Amino acid sequence: MHSARFDGSFAGWRQAARELLQQGVSADQVTWYSHDGETDLFAAGTPCATPHPATTTIKVPRQLLDLLESAARYRCADRWSLLYRVLWRVSHGDRSAMLAGDADGSELHKRLKAVRREAHHLHAFLRFQPCAVENGPDFVAWHEPAHDILHSASGHFAERMGQHSWLIATPQDGVYWDGQRLHHQQHCPQEWQQLAQAPGDxxxxxxxxxxxxxxxxxxxxxxxxxxxxxxxxxxxxxxxxxxxxxxxxxxxxxxxxxxxxxxxxxxxxxxxxxxxxxxxxxxxxxxxxxx
Structure with missing residues:
Protein backbone atom coordinates (compact mmCIF):
# COMPACT_ATOMS: atom_id res chain seq x y z
CA MET A 1 0.00 0.00 0.00
CA HIS A 2 1.04 3.59 -0.66
CA SER A 3 0.31 6.55 1.57
CA ALA A 4 -0.45 9.85 -0.15
CA ARG A 5 -0.13 12.83 2.17
CA PHE A 6 -1.20 16.31 1.09
CA ASP A 7 -2.50 19.60 2.48
CA GLY A 8 -6.22 18.89 2.04
CA SER A 9 -6.62 21.14 -1.01
CA PHE A 10 -7.49 20.04 -4.51
CA ALA A 11 -4.19 21.42 -5.79
CA GLY A 12 -2.32 19.33 -3.21
CA TRP A 13 -4.34 16.22 -4.10
CA ARG A 14 -3.73 16.79 -7.81
CA GLN A 15 0.04 16.95 -7.32
CA ALA A 16 0.02 13.77 -5.21
CA ALA A 17 -2.26 12.02 -7.72
CA ARG A 18 0.05 12.95 -10.60
CA GLU A 19 3.02 11.42 -8.80
CA LEU A 20 1.09 8.24 -8.07
CA LEU A 21 -0.03 7.93 -11.70
CA GLN A 22 3.54 8.41 -12.87
CA GLN A 23 4.62 5.60 -10.56
CA GLY A 24 1.83 3.37 -11.88
CA VAL A 25 0.14 3.05 -8.48
CA SER A 26 -3.44 1.81 -8.93
CA ALA A 27 -6.40 3.22 -7.03
CA ASP A 28 -6.79 0.17 -4.74
CA GLN A 29 -3.21 0.61 -3.51
CA VAL A 30 -3.51 4.15 -2.10
CA THR A 31 -4.47 5.50 1.31
CA TRP A 32 -5.09 9.25 1.39
CA TYR A 33 -4.06 11.42 4.34
CA SER A 34 -4.62 15.17 4.37
CA HIS A 35 -2.96 17.57 6.79
CA ASP A 36 -6.36 18.75 8.05
CA GLY A 37 -6.87 15.35 9.67
CA GLU A 38 -9.12 13.82 7.02
CA THR A 39 -8.30 10.20 6.22
CA ASP A 40 -9.79 7.80 3.71
CA LEU A 41 -11.59 5.45 6.12
CA PHE A 42 -12.29 2.91 3.41
CA ALA A 43 -8.66 2.26 2.54
CA ALA A 44 -6.45 -0.17 4.38
CA GLY A 45 -2.79 -0.78 4.84
CA THR A 46 0.18 0.72 6.59
CA PRO A 47 1.17 4.27 5.61
CA CYS A 48 4.48 4.63 3.87
CA ALA A 49 6.37 7.43 2.16
CA THR A 50 4.75 9.31 -0.73
CA PRO A 51 6.33 8.13 -4.00
CA HIS A 52 8.97 10.32 -5.66
CA PRO A 53 8.04 12.11 -8.88
CA ALA A 54 8.74 10.32 -12.15
CA THR A 55 9.09 11.63 -15.67
CA THR A 56 6.13 9.83 -17.27
CA THR A 57 3.66 12.28 -18.87
CA ILE A 58 0.02 11.73 -17.96
CA LYS A 59 -2.67 13.29 -20.16
CA VAL A 60 -6.36 13.47 -19.24
CA PRO A 61 -9.25 15.59 -20.58
CA ARG A 62 -9.52 19.11 -19.17
CA GLN A 63 -13.21 18.40 -18.58
CA LEU A 64 -12.27 15.62 -16.17
CA LEU A 65 -10.10 17.91 -14.07
CA ASP A 66 -12.97 20.41 -13.83
CA LEU A 67 -15.35 17.64 -12.70
CA LEU A 68 -12.88 16.33 -10.13
CA GLU A 69 -12.22 19.80 -8.74
CA SER A 70 -15.95 20.37 -8.21
CA ALA A 71 -16.52 16.90 -6.75
CA ALA A 72 -13.61 17.46 -4.34
CA ARG A 73 -15.83 19.95 -2.47
CA TYR A 74 -18.14 17.11 -1.39
CA ARG A 75 -17.43 16.14 2.21
CA CYS A 76 -17.32 12.41 2.87
CA ALA A 77 -14.89 9.82 4.14
CA ASP A 78 -13.77 8.60 0.72
CA ARG A 79 -13.85 11.85 -1.26
CA TRP A 80 -10.21 11.61 -2.40
CA SER A 81 -10.16 7.88 -3.18
CA LEU A 82 -13.14 8.16 -5.55
CA LEU A 83 -11.46 11.03 -7.40
CA TYR A 84 -8.28 9.02 -7.85
CA ARG A 85 -10.20 5.92 -8.93
CA VAL A 86 -11.95 7.90 -11.67
CA LEU A 87 -8.68 9.59 -12.64
CA TRP A 88 -6.86 6.23 -12.81
CA ARG A 89 -9.49 4.68 -15.03
CA VAL A 90 -9.72 7.63 -17.43
CA SER A 91 -5.91 7.91 -17.67
CA HIS A 92 -5.88 4.25 -18.74
CA GLY A 93 -8.42 4.80 -21.50
CA ASP A 94 -11.68 4.03 -19.66
CA ARG A 95 -13.65 7.25 -20.14
CA SER A 96 -16.89 5.60 -19.03
CA ALA A 97 -15.76 6.45 -15.47
CA MET A 98 -16.85 10.05 -16.23
CA LEU A 99 -20.39 9.02 -17.21
CA ALA A 100 -23.46 8.83 -14.98
CA GLY A 101 -24.23 5.31 -16.23
CA ASP A 102 -21.04 3.95 -14.67
CA ALA A 103 -20.86 2.98 -10.98
CA ASP A 104 -18.01 5.39 -10.21
CA GLY A 105 -19.38 7.97 -12.63
CA SER A 106 -22.80 7.79 -10.99
CA GLU A 107 -21.30 8.51 -7.57
CA LEU A 108 -19.21 11.32 -9.05
CA HIS A 109 -22.26 12.99 -10.60
CA LYS A 110 -24.28 12.54 -7.40
CA ARG A 111 -21.61 14.50 -5.56
CA LEU A 112 -21.46 17.16 -8.25
CA LYS A 113 -25.22 17.65 -7.96
CA ALA A 114 -25.01 17.94 -4.17
CA VAL A 115 -22.21 20.51 -4.43
CA ARG A 116 -24.20 22.62 -6.91
CA ARG A 117 -27.26 22.48 -4.68
CA GLU A 118 -25.24 23.52 -1.64
CA ALA A 119 -23.86 26.51 -3.57
CA HIS A 120 -27.46 27.46 -4.40
CA HIS A 121 -28.33 27.19 -0.70
CA LEU A 122 -25.49 29.60 0.13
CA HIS A 123 -26.81 32.15 -2.35
CA ALA A 124 -30.43 31.72 -1.24
CA PHE A 125 -30.14 31.44 2.54
CA LEU A 126 -27.19 33.63 3.47
CA ARG A 127 -28.33 36.71 5.41
CA PHE A 128 -25.92 39.64 5.54
CA GLN A 129 -26.41 41.95 8.51
CA PRO A 130 -24.67 45.16 9.57
CA CYS A 131 -21.57 44.51 11.65
CA ALA A 132 -21.93 45.59 15.27
CA VAL A 133 -18.19 46.21 15.74
CA GLU A 134 -16.57 49.55 14.95
CA ASN A 135 -13.90 49.34 12.21
CA GLY A 136 -15.17 45.90 11.26
CA PRO A 137 -16.53 44.92 7.83
CA ASP A 138 -19.72 46.63 6.69
CA PHE A 139 -21.69 43.37 6.72
CA VAL A 140 -21.26 39.93 8.28
CA ALA A 141 -22.97 36.56 7.86
CA TRP A 142 -22.77 33.11 9.42
CA HIS A 143 -23.45 29.98 7.37
CA GLU A 144 -23.10 26.23 7.92
CA PRO A 145 -22.71 24.54 4.52
CA ALA A 146 -22.70 20.77 4.22
CA HIS A 147 -19.85 20.87 1.69
CA ASP A 148 -16.76 22.97 0.95
CA ILE A 149 -18.43 25.44 -1.38
CA LEU A 150 -17.73 28.78 0.34
CA HIS A 151 -14.61 29.80 -1.58
CA SER A 152 -15.94 28.89 -5.02
CA ALA A 153 -19.48 30.23 -4.50
CA SER A 154 -18.84 33.47 -2.58
CA GLY A 155 -17.78 35.42 -5.69
CA HIS A 156 -21.53 35.70 -6.29
CA PHE A 157 -21.71 38.28 -3.49
CA ALA A 158 -18.64 40.23 -4.61
CA GLU A 159 -20.48 41.01 -7.84
CA ARG A 160 -23.55 42.25 -5.98
CA MET A 161 -22.25 44.09 -2.92
CA GLY A 162 -20.20 46.71 -4.75
CA GLN A 163 -17.36 48.15 -2.70
CA HIS A 164 -18.96 47.30 0.63
CA SER A 165 -16.73 45.10 2.75
CA TRP A 166 -18.23 41.88 4.08
CA LEU A 167 -17.36 38.71 5.90
CA ILE A 168 -18.81 35.20 5.71
CA ALA A 169 -17.74 32.75 8.41
CA THR A 170 -18.45 29.03 8.70
CA PRO A 171 -17.35 26.37 11.20
CA GLN A 172 -14.66 25.35 8.68
CA ASP A 173 -13.47 28.29 6.57
CA GLY A 174 -14.17 31.96 5.99
CA VAL A 175 -14.03 34.64 3.29
CA TYR A 176 -13.51 38.38 3.62
CA TRP A 177 -14.18 40.89 0.83
CA ASP A 178 -12.36 44.18 1.41
CA GLY A 179 -14.12 45.95 -1.47
CA GLN A 180 -11.44 44.97 -3.98
CA ARG A 181 -10.23 41.44 -3.30
CA LEU A 182 -11.60 38.23 -1.82
CA HIS A 183 -9.53 36.71 1.00
CA HIS A 184 -10.11 33.06 1.89
CA GLN A 185 -9.01 31.40 5.11
CA GLN A 186 -9.13 27.59 4.96
CA HIS A 187 -9.44 27.53 8.77
CA CYS A 188 -11.80 30.31 9.81
CA PRO A 189 -10.20 32.58 12.46
CA GLN A 190 -11.97 32.67 15.79
CA GLU A 191 -12.46 36.45 15.58
CA TRP A 192 -14.22 36.07 12.23
CA GLN A 193 -16.60 33.53 13.70
CA GLN A 194 -17.36 35.79 16.65
CA LEU A 195 -18.09 38.77 14.38
CA ALA A 196 -20.40 36.72 12.15
CA GLN A 197 -22.34 35.26 15.06
CA ALA A 198 -22.94 38.60 16.81
CA PRO A 199 -24.60 40.92 14.25
CA GLY A 200 -26.32 44.16 15.17
CA ASP A 201 -29.96 44.18 16.31
Whole structure:
Protein backbone atom coordinates (compact mmCIF):
# COMPACT_ATOMS: atom_id res chain seq x y z
CA MET A 1 0.00 0.00 0.00
CA HIS A 2 1.04 3.59 -0.66
CA SER A 3 0.31 6.55 1.57
CA ALA A 4 -0.45 9.85 -0.15
CA ARG A 5 -0.13 12.83 2.17
CA PHE A 6 -1.20 16.31 1.09
CA ASP A 7 -2.50 19.60 2.48
CA GLY A 8 -6.22 18.89 2.04
CA SER A 9 -6.62 21.14 -1.01
CA PHE A 10 -7.49 20.04 -4.51
CA ALA A 11 -4.19 21.42 -5.79
CA GLY A 12 -2.32 19.33 -3.21
CA TRP A 13 -4.34 16.22 -4.10
CA ARG A 14 -3.73 16.79 -7.81
CA GLN A 15 0.04 16.95 -7.32
CA ALA A 16 0.02 13.77 -5.21
CA ALA A 17 -2.26 12.02 -7.72
CA ARG A 18 0.05 12.95 -10.60
CA GLU A 19 3.02 11.42 -8.80
CA LEU A 20 1.09 8.24 -8.07
CA LEU A 21 -0.03 7.93 -11.70
CA GLN A 22 3.54 8.41 -12.87
CA GLN A 23 4.62 5.60 -10.56
CA GLY A 24 1.83 3.37 -11.88
CA VAL A 25 0.14 3.05 -8.48
CA SER A 26 -3.44 1.81 -8.93
CA ALA A 27 -6.40 3.22 -7.03
CA ASP A 28 -6.79 0.17 -4.74
CA GLN A 29 -3.21 0.61 -3.51
CA VAL A 30 -3.51 4.15 -2.10
CA THR A 31 -4.47 5.50 1.31
CA TRP A 32 -5.09 9.25 1.39
CA TYR A 33 -4.06 11.42 4.34
CA SER A 34 -4.62 15.17 4.37
CA HIS A 35 -2.96 17.57 6.79
CA ASP A 36 -6.36 18.75 8.05
CA GLY A 37 -6.87 15.35 9.67
CA GLU A 38 -9.12 13.82 7.02
CA THR A 39 -8.30 10.20 6.22
CA ASP A 40 -9.79 7.80 3.71
CA LEU A 41 -11.59 5.45 6.12
CA PHE A 42 -12.29 2.91 3.41
CA ALA A 43 -8.66 2.26 2.54
CA ALA A 44 -6.45 -0.17 4.38
CA GLY A 45 -2.79 -0.78 4.84
CA THR A 46 0.18 0.72 6.59
CA PRO A 47 1.17 4.27 5.61
CA CYS A 48 4.48 4.63 3.87
CA ALA A 49 6.37 7.43 2.16
CA THR A 50 4.75 9.31 -0.73
CA PRO A 51 6.33 8.13 -4.00
CA HIS A 52 8.97 10.32 -5.66
CA PRO A 53 8.04 12.11 -8.88
CA ALA A 54 8.74 10.32 -12.15
CA THR A 55 9.09 11.63 -15.67
CA THR A 56 6.13 9.83 -17.27
CA THR A 57 3.66 12.28 -18.87
CA ILE A 58 0.02 11.73 -17.96
CA LYS A 59 -2.67 13.29 -20.16
CA VAL A 60 -6.36 13.47 -19.24
CA PRO A 61 -9.25 15.59 -20.58
CA ARG A 62 -9.52 19.11 -19.17
CA GLN A 63 -13.21 18.40 -18.58
CA LEU A 64 -12.27 15.62 -16.17
CA LEU A 65 -10.10 17.91 -14.07
CA ASP A 66 -12.97 20.41 -13.83
CA LEU A 67 -15.35 17.64 -12.70
CA LEU A 68 -12.88 16.33 -10.13
CA GLU A 69 -12.22 19.80 -8.74
CA SER A 70 -15.95 20.37 -8.21
CA ALA A 71 -16.52 16.90 -6.75
CA ALA A 72 -13.61 17.46 -4.34
CA ARG A 73 -15.83 19.95 -2.47
CA TYR A 74 -18.14 17.11 -1.39
CA ARG A 75 -17.43 16.14 2.21
CA CYS A 76 -17.32 12.41 2.87
CA ALA A 77 -14.89 9.82 4.14
CA ASP A 78 -13.77 8.60 0.72
CA ARG A 79 -13.85 11.85 -1.26
CA TRP A 80 -10.21 11.61 -2.40
CA SER A 81 -10.16 7.88 -3.18
CA LEU A 82 -13.14 8.16 -5.55
CA LEU A 83 -11.46 11.03 -7.40
CA TYR A 84 -8.28 9.02 -7.85
CA ARG A 85 -10.20 5.92 -8.93
CA VAL A 86 -11.95 7.90 -11.67
CA LEU A 87 -8.68 9.59 -12.64
CA TRP A 88 -6.86 6.23 -12.81
CA ARG A 89 -9.49 4.68 -15.03
CA VAL A 90 -9.72 7.63 -17.43
CA SER A 91 -5.91 7.91 -17.67
CA HIS A 92 -5.88 4.25 -18.74
CA GLY A 93 -8.42 4.80 -21.50
CA ASP A 94 -11.68 4.03 -19.66
CA ARG A 95 -13.65 7.25 -20.14
CA SER A 96 -16.89 5.60 -19.03
CA ALA A 97 -15.76 6.45 -15.47
CA MET A 98 -16.85 10.05 -16.23
CA LEU A 99 -20.39 9.02 -17.21
CA ALA A 100 -23.46 8.83 -14.98
CA GLY A 101 -24.23 5.31 -16.23
CA ASP A 102 -21.04 3.95 -14.67
CA ALA A 103 -20.86 2.98 -10.98
CA ASP A 104 -18.01 5.39 -10.21
CA GLY A 105 -19.38 7.97 -12.63
CA SER A 106 -22.80 7.79 -10.99
CA GLU A 107 -21.30 8.51 -7.57
CA LEU A 108 -19.21 11.32 -9.05
CA HIS A 109 -22.26 12.99 -10.60
CA LYS A 110 -24.28 12.54 -7.40
CA ARG A 111 -21.61 14.50 -5.56
CA LEU A 112 -21.46 17.16 -8.25
CA LYS A 113 -25.22 17.65 -7.96
CA ALA A 114 -25.01 17.94 -4.17
CA VAL A 115 -22.21 20.51 -4.43
CA ARG A 116 -24.20 22.62 -6.91
CA ARG A 117 -27.26 22.48 -4.68
CA GLU A 118 -25.24 23.52 -1.64
CA ALA A 119 -23.86 26.51 -3.57
CA HIS A 120 -27.46 27.46 -4.40
CA HIS A 121 -28.33 27.19 -0.70
CA LEU A 122 -25.49 29.60 0.13
CA HIS A 123 -26.81 32.15 -2.35
CA ALA A 124 -30.43 31.72 -1.24
CA PHE A 125 -30.14 31.44 2.54
CA LEU A 126 -27.19 33.63 3.47
CA ARG A 127 -28.33 36.71 5.41
CA PHE A 128 -25.92 39.64 5.54
CA GLN A 129 -26.41 41.95 8.51
CA PRO A 130 -24.67 45.16 9.57
CA CYS A 131 -21.57 44.51 11.65
CA ALA A 132 -21.93 45.59 15.27
CA VAL A 133 -18.19 46.21 15.74
CA GLU A 134 -16.57 49.55 14.95
CA ASN A 135 -13.90 49.34 12.21
CA GLY A 136 -15.17 45.90 11.26
CA PRO A 137 -16.53 44.92 7.83
CA ASP A 138 -19.72 46.63 6.69
CA PHE A 139 -21.69 43.37 6.72
CA VAL A 140 -21.26 39.93 8.28
CA ALA A 141 -22.97 36.56 7.86
CA TRP A 142 -22.77 33.11 9.42
CA HIS A 143 -23.45 29.98 7.37
CA GLU A 144 -23.10 26.23 7.92
CA PRO A 145 -22.71 24.54 4.52
CA ALA A 146 -22.70 20.77 4.22
CA HIS A 147 -19.85 20.87 1.69
CA ASP A 148 -16.76 22.97 0.95
CA ILE A 149 -18.43 25.44 -1.38
CA LEU A 150 -17.73 28.78 0.34
CA HIS A 151 -14.61 29.80 -1.58
CA SER A 152 -15.94 28.89 -5.02
CA ALA A 153 -19.48 30.23 -4.50
CA SER A 154 -18.84 33.47 -2.58
CA GLY A 155 -17.78 35.42 -5.69
CA HIS A 156 -21.53 35.70 -6.29
CA PHE A 157 -21.71 38.28 -3.49
CA ALA A 158 -18.64 40.23 -4.61
CA GLU A 159 -20.48 41.01 -7.84
CA ARG A 160 -23.55 42.25 -5.98
CA MET A 161 -22.25 44.09 -2.92
CA GLY A 162 -20.20 46.71 -4.75
CA GLN A 163 -17.36 48.15 -2.70
CA HIS A 164 -18.96 47.30 0.63
CA SER A 165 -16.73 45.10 2.75
CA TRP A 166 -18.23 41.88 4.08
CA LEU A 167 -17.36 38.71 5.90
CA ILE A 168 -18.81 35.20 5.71
CA ALA A 169 -17.74 32.75 8.41
CA THR A 170 -18.45 29.03 8.70
CA PRO A 171 -17.35 26.37 11.20
CA GLN A 172 -14.66 25.35 8.68
CA ASP A 173 -13.47 28.29 6.57
CA GLY A 174 -14.17 31.96 5.99
CA VAL A 175 -14.03 34.64 3.29
CA TYR A 176 -13.51 38.38 3.62
CA TRP A 177 -14.18 40.89 0.83
CA ASP A 178 -12.36 44.18 1.41
CA GLY A 179 -14.12 45.95 -1.47
CA GLN A 180 -11.44 44.97 -3.98
CA ARG A 181 -10.23 41.44 -3.30
CA LEU A 182 -11.60 38.23 -1.82
CA HIS A 183 -9.53 36.71 1.00
CA HIS A 184 -10.11 33.06 1.89
CA GLN A 185 -9.01 31.40 5.11
CA GLN A 186 -9.13 27.59 4.96
CA HIS A 187 -9.44 27.53 8.77
CA CYS A 188 -11.80 30.31 9.81
CA PRO A 189 -10.20 32.58 12.46
CA GLN A 190 -11.97 32.67 15.79
CA GLU A 191 -12.46 36.45 15.58
CA TRP A 192 -14.22 36.07 12.23
CA GLN A 193 -16.60 33.53 13.70
CA GLN A 194 -17.36 35.79 16.65
CA LEU A 195 -18.09 38.77 14.38
CA ALA A 196 -20.40 36.72 12.15
CA GLN A 197 -22.34 35.26 15.06
CA ALA A 198 -22.94 38.60 16.81
CA PRO A 199 -24.60 40.92 14.25
CA GLY A 200 -26.32 44.16 15.17
CA ASP A 201 -29.96 44.18 16.31
CA UNK A 202 -30.90 46.56 13.49
CA UNK A 203 -30.22 43.94 10.86
CA UNK A 204 -32.18 41.29 12.75
CA UNK A 205 -35.28 43.47 12.99
CA UNK A 206 -35.06 44.45 9.32
CA UNK A 207 -35.06 40.80 8.20
CA UNK A 208 -37.96 39.97 10.52
CA UNK A 209 -40.04 42.86 9.18
CA UNK A 210 -39.26 41.95 5.58
CA UNK A 211 -40.03 38.25 5.90
CA UNK A 212 -43.17 38.81 7.97
CA UNK A 213 -44.59 41.26 5.43
CA UNK A 214 -43.83 39.11 2.37
CA UNK A 215 -44.98 35.75 3.77
CA UNK A 216 -48.10 34.55 1.92
CA UNK A 217 -50.06 32.10 4.10
CA UNK A 218 -52.49 31.28 1.29
CA UNK A 219 -49.65 29.59 -0.58
CA UNK A 220 -48.23 27.72 2.42
CA UNK A 221 -47.22 24.12 1.72
CA UNK A 222 -45.03 22.86 4.53
CA UNK A 223 -43.43 19.99 2.62
CA UNK A 224 -42.53 22.27 -0.30
CA UNK A 225 -41.23 24.93 2.10
CA UNK A 226 -38.97 22.46 3.92
CA UNK A 227 -37.74 20.99 0.64
CA UNK A 228 -36.77 24.39 -0.74
CA UNK A 229 -35.63 25.87 2.57
CA UNK A 230 -34.19 22.92 4.56
CA UNK A 231 -34.87 23.06 8.29
CA UNK A 232 -31.14 22.80 9.05
CA UNK A 233 -30.75 26.41 7.85
CA UNK A 234 -33.54 27.87 9.98
CA UNK A 235 -31.45 28.23 13.14
CA UNK A 236 -29.05 30.61 11.37
CA UNK A 237 -31.68 32.71 9.58
CA UNK A 238 -32.86 35.91 11.31
CA UNK A 239 -36.39 34.95 10.27
CA UNK A 240 -35.89 31.33 11.34
CA UNK A 241 -37.72 31.62 14.70
CA UNK A 242 -40.55 33.43 12.89
CA UNK A 243 -41.28 30.62 10.41
CA UNK A 244 -43.05 28.19 12.81
CA UNK A 245 -45.08 31.11 14.18
CA UNK A 246 -46.21 32.17 10.70
CA UNK A 247 -47.10 28.59 9.80
CA UNK A 248 -49.15 28.31 12.99
CA UNK A 249 -50.98 31.55 12.19
CA UNK A 250 -51.67 30.27 8.68
CA UNK A 251 -53.33 27.14 10.03
CA UNK A 252 -55.26 29.25 12.58
CA UNK A 253 -56.93 31.48 9.99
CA UNK A 254 -54.40 33.58 8.11
CA UNK A 255 -54.47 31.04 5.31
CA UNK A 256 -58.21 31.66 4.95
CA UNK A 257 -57.65 35.41 4.71
CA UNK A 258 -54.85 34.90 2.19
CA UNK A 259 -52.68 37.52 3.87
CA UNK A 260 -50.44 38.09 6.84
CA UNK A 261 -52.44 38.85 9.97
CA UNK A 262 -51.26 42.45 10.24
CA UNK A 263 -52.35 43.13 6.66
CA UNK A 264 -55.66 41.27 6.88
CA UNK A 265 -56.75 43.37 9.87
CA UNK A 266 -56.66 46.58 7.82
CA UNK A 267 -59.91 47.90 6.41
CA UNK A 268 -60.61 47.38 2.74
CA UNK A 269 -62.74 45.58 0.20
CA UNK A 270 -62.91 41.80 0.20
CA UNK A 271 -62.38 39.79 -2.96
CA UNK A 272 -62.34 36.08 -3.68
CA UNK A 273 -59.73 34.27 -5.69
CA UNK A 274 -58.77 30.66 -6.16
CA UNK A 275 -55.56 28.95 -5.12
CA UNK A 276 -55.50 25.39 -6.41
CA UNK A 277 -58.92 23.93 -5.69
CA UNK A 278 -59.65 26.23 -2.73
CA UNK A 279 -61.40 29.55 -2.81
CA UNK A 280 -59.75 32.12 -0.57
CA UNK A 281 -61.25 35.28 0.88
CA UNK A 282 -58.93 38.27 0.97
CA UNK A 283 -60.05 40.94 3.36
CA UNK A 284 -57.83 43.86 2.41
CA UNK A 285 -56.77 43.58 -1.19
CA UNK A 286 -58.04 47.08 -1.97
CA UNK A 287 -57.87 49.53 0.95
CA UNK A 288 -60.55 52.21 1.13
CA UNK A 289 -59.36 55.43 -0.43
CA UNK A 290 -60.78 58.92 0.19
CA UNK A 291 -63.10 60.11 -2.57
Missing amino acids: EGQQLWLAYYGSTFNPARLNRSVLENNMPVRFWKNLPEGPLIPQLMSQARAGAQRDGQAQAVAQRSGKSIRYRTGSDEVLSGSAAPDLPR
